[in-house]
Amino acid sequence: MSRAIEIVRAHGITRRTRPLVVLSAASGVTDTLIRISEFALKPDTHDALLLVDQLEARHARIARELIADSETVVTVQNQLHSVWEEVRTLVRGVHLLKELTPRSRDQFQSVGERCSTRIFQAALAERAGTSKTPVHYYDAREFFATTSDFTAARPLTGEIKKRMRKIHNALAKGAVGVSQGFIGSTAENQVTTIGRGGSDFSAAIQGVAIDAAEIQIWTDVAGIMTCDPRIAPAATTIDKISFSDASELAFFGAKVLHPETIWPAVEAGIPVRVLSSKEPENPGTIIVEDCESERPITGIAIRRTPVLVKITSRSAVIDTSIQAAAWEALDREGVAPLAVSLARDSALLVLDNMHAVPRLRAMLEHVADIEIVRDRALITLVGSGLKTRSGIAARIFRGLGRANCEMASFGGSQTSVSVVVQDDVAARVAKRLHGEFFE
Ligand code: ASP
Numbered sequence: 001m002s003r004a005i006e007i008v009r010a011h012g013i014t015r016r017t018r019p020l021v022v023l024s025a026a027s028g029v030t031d032t033l034i035r036i037s038e039f040a041l042k043p044d045t046h047d048a049l050l051l052v053d054q055l056e057a058r059h060a061r062i063a064r065e066l067i068a069d070s071e072t073v074v075t076v077q078n079q080l081h082s083v084w085e086e087v088r089t090l091v092r093g094v095h096l097l098k099e100l101t102p103r104s105r106d107q108f109q110s111v112g113e114r115c116s117t118r119i120f121q122a123a124l125a126e127r128a129g130t131s132k133t134p135v136h137y138y139d140a141r142e143f144f145a146t147t148s149d150f151t152a153a154r155p156l157t158g159e160i161k162k163r164m165r166k167i168h169n170a171l172a173k174g175a176v177g178v179s180q181g182f183i184g185s186t187a188e189n190q191v192t193t194i195g196r197g198g199s200d201f202s203a204a205i206q207g208v209a210i211d212a213a214e215i216q217i218w219t220d221v222a223g224i225m226t227c228d229p230r231i232a233p234a235a236t237t238i239d240k241i242s243f244s245d246a247s248e249l250a251f252f253g254a255k256v257l258h259p260e261t262i263w264p265a266v267e268a269g270i271p272v273r274v275l276s277s278k279e280p281e282n283p284g285t286i287i288v289e290d291c292e293s294e295r296p297i298t299g300i301a302i303r304r305t306p307v308l309v310k311i312t313s314r315s316a317v318i319d320t321s322i323q324a325a326a327w328e329a330l331d332r333e334g335v336a337p338l339a340v341s342l343a344r345d346s347a348l349l350v351l352d353n354m355h356a357v358p359r360l361r362a363m364l365e366h367v368a369d370i371e372i373v374r375d376r377a378l379i380t381l382v383g384s385g386l387k388t389r390s391g392i393a394a395r396i397f398r399g400l401g402r403a404n405c406e407m408a409s410f411g412g413s414q415t416s417v418s419v420v421v422q423d424d425v426a427a428r429v430a431k432r433l434h435g436e437f438f439e
């Protein structure tokens with residue numbers, strides 16, 4: 001939080017770009033709030049209330065550590081205290097009713113953001129000091145209009161834009177704003193949340209609503225990297241990446257933010273930059289709707305031990321029903337395979353997890369043998385250059401060296417190539433491929 005305050009100061013108070021800061025809860029707080037809501041159903045409220053006390057104490061301490069002026073500390077602690085009193089009332093309510101509805105879950109879950117932003121606003125205002133920059137607190141429940149799908153509410157972007165006009169004007173006049181990610185409210189003023197990890201999505205929606213010049217997502221990794229640096233130490237930050245390449249990398253296992261969450265911004269033509277609060281000087285990665293990359297490959301993703309499903313027909317003749325059944329099983333489970341390879345009498349599916357396996361078995365076992373293999377890895381090279389440059393496939397296969405490639409799949413988008421190798425050689429292979437294309 002302290003680093004975040006410094007970042008906002010450096011970027012927004014000393015320079016002329018006034019940010020709206022969209023904050024998530026302090027680390028682990030949302031998880032604990034969910035535990036509290038579930039503990040409220042226990043035979044007594046002791047455990048739930050104990051956790052409430054601990055969270056309150058923790059936030060009081062954060063306020064003390066971040067805010068110097070003791071009167072401000074007391075003011076903030078009092079504001080937070082009334083929020084925690086609300087939580088205690090909720091615990092008793094759920095306990096008496098013996099019922100935890102999605103609506104009440106959201107009342108619990110939304111508290112982390114309400115508290116972190118109170119502290120942040122006060123600490124930032126104090127450190128804005130002599131610059132006379134006003135730092136406003138904006139309650140997302142007043143402007144972030146959503147549907148009433150509690151715990152998975154959808155933002156109502158038109159309404160949000162209308163309600164954020166005032167904020168937009170205040171920022172244009174030189175104020176800095178602090179608001180919450182993740183939370184919003186229904187037309188009946190019931191608090192909602194938009195799904196776990198939703199703060200990036202909130203930031204994108206709010207950024208679009210106020211017509212931001214850029215949206216920055218501050219995480220703890222400096223942008224999107226050419227490969228996992230623990231595997232390829234020479235991996236570097238990708239300066240600029242297209243939305244589709246970023247999405248492909250995420251889909252195939254690179255640890256980057258879920259690109260779908262920032263789609264509203266990209267679509268609106270607002271660049272999104274991913275940066276690290278641990279290395280604030282690093283310019284990170286900028287994600288844009290479309291860009292030409294000078295390299296044929298943008299990045300390499302590795303998925304360790306995915307689920308390989310080998311389906312082999314027991315019939316000697318071509319049985320077209322097998323493929324249809326496999327796709328239907330996946331569809332019914334809402335699972336998209338990472339890669340697929342087909343042969344006359346067999347199919348190989350690479351899946352992210354075991355979720356669809358029981359149904360695949362149920363629908364296919366009477367006609368086919370099904371084998372599950374786990375000690376493999378899927379290495380995927382992503383890049384729009386794959387479509388247009390020649391000789392890339394040869395370089396990829398050369399990069400595999402002596403590793404046994406058990407399956408290769410050219411992604412339907414023609415912007416990715418995936419190979420399956422034994423997991424114990426995967427790191428070596430990925431590193432060599434990284435050398436081939438980036439070093
Ligand atoms: N605090 C929320 C969560 O933990 C939202 C977020 O982190 O983006 O899910």
Ligand code: MG
Nearest residue numbers: 024025030197
């Ligand atoms: Mg979080």
